Amino acid sequence: MSLTLYLHPLASFCHKVMIALEEAQLPYRAVTVDFADPVSAKQVSDQWPVGKIPLLHDEASGRHVPETTIILEYLAERHASMARLWPSAEETRLEARLWDRFFDLYVQQPMQKIVIDRIRPPGANDPHGVAEARENLRVAYAMIEERMVDRVWAVGDEFSIVDCAAFPALFFARIVEPFPASAAALSAYFERLLARPSVASVLAQAQPYFTMFPYRDAMPARFLPGA
Ligand SMILES: N[C@@H](CCC(=O)N[C@@H](CS)C(=O)NCC(=O)O)C(=O)O
Secondary structure (H helix, E strand, O other): OOEEEEEOOOOHHHHHHHHHHHHOOOOOEEEEOOOOOHHHHHHHHOOOOOOOOOEEEEOOOOEEEEOHHHHHHHHHHHOHHHHOOOOOOHHHHHHHHHHHHHHHHHHHHHHHHHHHHOOOOOOOOOHHHHHHHHHHHHHHHHHHHHHHOOOOOOOOOOOOHHHHHHHHHHHHHHHHOOOOOOOHHHHHHHHHHHOOHHHHHHHHHHHHHHHHOOOHHHOOHHHOOOO
16 A cells, blocks of 8 residues: 555544545555654654644655645546546636635634634633634635535535535534524535545544544534444
């Protein structure tokens, strides 16, 4: 097996790549990174000093590839099954790049800001930053709602890398900032994503770690183990 993914099963950006790997049916070795263990964390920081996961290692090329979108581009250049997750028409491909950035920057990042603030040491919280992040999420939800009114998937007619980016972003974001009741198209899109076998598989891998999630108290019961 040529591909190794350094990941954590609870980490939302890792889910984006894990879902894509499952969709593309590319086998990989998963190495769980424990950032509390300096030896484990060093496996990542030696190759990518910013220390973010996921990080891909491809034994076939000897390369380490960081950053979710770059990992998915790298794999698409080498595997037809991953290339199929990227729209081929130029205009749709550009749209896919845009909405991939959208889900990373305007859903995942504000969600992370809110989540991480909950585990900051006493006195180190950033209420203003968290309020801004919540407003960012509300704006993003309104944009997705408008977009998804007449769509099945986020870009083009087929499930794509954008949907891989969308699911983990929306899964954790809606726990910290629920979707508005009026967002019917967004909620229906979320349920379609949930029904995807690749998504169900990645969620099942995350489930044993949900107790580590700082907002576990707000997690819907249907996602908890044994539900
Ligand atoms: N832009 C990066 C973001 C990756 C990211 O934020 N990963 C989180 C896990 S979801 C992480 O490594 N957090 C560890 C840390 O910040 O110490 C990507 O797309 O890969």
